[in-house]
Amino acid sequence: MNQKQILVLALFSLSFVSCSEKSKTGNSKSFTILPVEKAIAQSKAAEVNSMFENVVFIPLETSEKALMGEVLKIVAHNGFYYLYDDAGNLLRFDSQGSFVNRIGAIGKGPEEYGIIADFAIDKKNDFVIVNSLGKLVYYTTDGQFVKTLKSETNEQVMDVDDTGRIFYILPDNAQPASVTSAEAVKVVAPDGTSLKTFTTTKIRHSGLSFFNSISQKEGTMYYKEEMGDVIYSINAKLEKDSVYGFDLGKYAFQEEDFDMSAMEKWKNLYRLDKILIGKKYTCFNLQNGLIGKEICPLFWDGKELVFPYAEKDPSKKGLFINEIRITPMAESNDELVCLAALVDILKNKKSVGIKYKNLKNVNEASNPVLCFLK
Template sequence: MKYYKFSLSKFFMKCFLFSGALFQACGGSNDGVEFASEFYGDAEIIRIDPKKDIDEEYSMKASLIVSSIEFFPLTLPGDMIIGEIAKMIHHNGHVYIFDRHTESIFIFTDEGEFVNAIQRKGEGPEEYGDIKDFEVDRNSGNVLIYSPRSQKILRYTITGEFLGAMNNKIQHTSFFPISDSKIAIYNSRRSNGHIFESTFPIQPRFIIANDAEEIEKQDLETAYREQLLMYPLSNLGFYQIGDSLRLMESINSVVYRVNLEEGRVYPRFAFDFANANPPRLYDMEADELSTFVEDYNNKKVGGWASLHRVDETADFLCVTYFYDKQVCRIFYSKHNKRQVKIGSSWMNDIDNIPMPINETTTNESEFLGYYGSDMLSMMIKHGKNNPSQRILDLEKSQRDAESIILVKFRLKDF
């Protein structure tokens, strides 16, 4: 199958512009709701004040907290191109990338060498109609693709061999494979009345289901509210750190520890955004929520912080959130409980270019992001400082290619 080139420039330009000015502090005027720690059990409470100025010195000097940075250009066969990275997973020395444009899963080694591309879109029994999400089986390295159009989760080996499919009519935000016949599912706000007919509109947000679509275990019971579909929120869902499974829920600004044997989730980190905490929307009555959503859409309410994603290693958290139309980030040390507020962007002073946006973490406790080759050229062309020689050499080698450059970096304690 032939793949046609898709310009990365517009995509990366949007990301670049969206990140905002380097030293523009996140500000706002609306007070949020009071943080109620009793909702979060034994969770570690991480307090973030969105109105506090960014740590300017750290924002200009990544070297203050970064111990190493490495760059790995991805190699692709000549007739292939990655158009838009929607999700990235690192596992067992491999990087898996979901390209939304071609609806393919690309697989590379840690050093960027091409391994395979799963490109099985179609209507056949071993094909997927579309891709909304994908996961990697941490035991086997197999790729699982969720196709809403096919209403299935399909399994492939790393070399692209079809292994089978699990029927799935359960609407969800995120899923995670437990075994060949079981998956964990998180559903932030969609209706599953056809699954929970006896209790609907009461339905769980977390479930464990088998390949017969039977619900074996469930947690986070809530009432379905159609109005929640009108509220924008992050869809990060499950991620793994070491042998532990996590579940990030943006509406409640919490990261849960998932116990698969019990089929329960327990708050692990809860984020207190001081006077910018969002309302606890799951706890609102229908009428109250309708009024809130209407006011929100009419811009009568707002100004609170919204958890976007959490990237976690054995020693650190990178917490990304939105506040006052800005993307804000903090790095948090699990050891000394200290945090550094980076803001919307930060500079790699070792190479004199901006640091990448995080996409995932590696098994070796590194953070993993990327640049597009055209984005790298643009940063060099318009940057005020002279990039390092390795960046100039890297840009020259990728100048005529529409490629992706992986960026790995490791933090040191601060």
Template sequence: MNKIYISFIFSASLLLAACGGKKSGEEALSETVFDPGYPVTISFVKGIETEQEVLLSEIAEKVKIVPLETKPECLVAKVSQGMIQMVDHNLFIPCSEGLLQFTDDGKFVRSVVKRGQGPGEYSIIRFIAANDRLKQIYIMDNGRILTYTVDGNYAGESKMPFCWQFTLLGDSTYVGYFYNNTGQKKDRLVLVNRQGETLKTFPQYDQFTIANGLNYYLWGRYDRYVYSFKEEACCKEYYNDTVFTVTSEQLQPRYILDLGKYKIPKERRFELLEGNWQAYSEPAQAYLRPDFHETSQWVFLPYTSWDVTNKDESPRLALYDKKKRTCYKVKNNRIKNDMQGSLPFYPETRIADDVLLYYLEASEVLELAEEDPSILEYEQLKNLKEDDNPVLMIVYLK
């Protein structure tokens, strides 16, 4: 499910995920030039007042329920689900064992890269990205990006500033994202070419002071602050209502997510309350924190409150229809599966342009089956055991 993690870090020298600031859509527009079709305002605050049932067949052309093969050489643990990528029929899953490659039928292919100090080896996987057209996968290590083909061949590396996340802009430019973990970071985004040369930086707009010098931050396992869609690079921050298209020269407002009364005020942010959970948690229940998964026809908006440790709170779901320009809450917070199997669908992350993923531990599937035994009647799930590898629900959109 859409769990959120909390960390208390006592060294400003570490690279941390920080909660950036927020600038209104109006302020953003006054500073940037944008394409004639943009920005599009999504009225989230009004949209979630209307509930609508969504059937999987209304949005999907194909769905796969895929238990990942369980073998000693491919046991999946501590997965960074927001990083999972797909190239053709290959899934790339970063976890504690490295970067594992599976087919979209769940068969284990290979461990793409091994830990080490040699050429093509990594010390830590900070983030991954993919290029479906070039059939390449990219790993961000400390200060560099390693490139591999879908066949598992090492194709070289590029220098990269020490970023938290990155994505691709076209075939030859990386877009790196900096968290403002100290409140005083200079840059927000950096563009770097394959030769490791910095092409452009975009300044950080949110400055603040943490009086006691400690860094506090919240992040979710599905958080993605930069993403690529149809070879465009985009930036979405959780405290900023504007989603930007990143070009080689400027940030162009793409969407304005109107949160209205659900937008958390700057003075209520966790880091500005210096980690005082008692002062933060109860007021945070009133504010909402949506993810943003853009596809050709829809924008999927999984969301929770900012009270991120509330175990009784289930993730919720809103949907924006690009053609009708309407936003609404999805009934029961799940998309009803009327195609294959009985598992309801929750779009936790996007793994390719029009491919969404629901990631479930085997134990979660078995728990759902206690309420609906028909789930285990699906052929691929009949022999599922609690200690098996996770089950993926892959939805290919229309």
């Protein structure tokens, strides 16, 4: 991540999800403590072929109208894939990697968006919603403007449930010492009316703020507070329950670690970035450190946690296929939609080209490559 990106993140006080609180109780009958600390300490080579039945690489179309930078988010919907990057592009591709259309346009007009804080898809109404810090801009899936709604500038990271309701996970903004509780999640109706808020169990009183994360699967939302170690669910009736205890142990960020002076310590710490729920596995993306996007997936099959590393190099934490780093980004129909590291493809092009022939034409100027794991 360059300095410009770091300044933008700090300016808008966005916050990734982390954990440190040692709560070991839950309200749900199915509450499970996930021994993340143990899984990290006992990481092992990923046996991708035994974990997934099929591996497919799909290079995205590279053309002047479809050029993309660093991909920040992917959403799968109705066989299409929506990607937005660090340059503010929001594009739609089909399952073969062909460019379909751009969503909206960057600008200051009423039908345009500026900085994209986040985006989500209202699957009930087939709308793409762009959160542009102070307003929500609705588009059809083919990119046509629908409407604009006002929002608060701190209502940034979001997802949308099956009824069109918007769920925001609000940033932990280093509250004053006198504050003991703050909003963690805000639920908003499709017309912008506030419906319900959920408060934190523990908040920070100092340090930097980064992104938080909220995920949904079949209408149920899942989130984790900035300083908590419990993953919560919110169902269609807006009832909150605890699902997992997320025990990062010595690998968890503490309050004092949210400071630039602790950068050296960051390389040994992890925080929860995203939850992707499939039928066979739940994938928890762990971010290593605070700056950058060094993502290491953690897989849970209901019995065992697996924190993988590259088969030929145990120092490389993460999911690798033929020495290519694979970063899970979305889940669709029990299939993980991942980004494949272009630099690794180019480095191993000769060996991977034998098995994955569609990677032969990938070069330094190519668009990102998707990898589908089923």
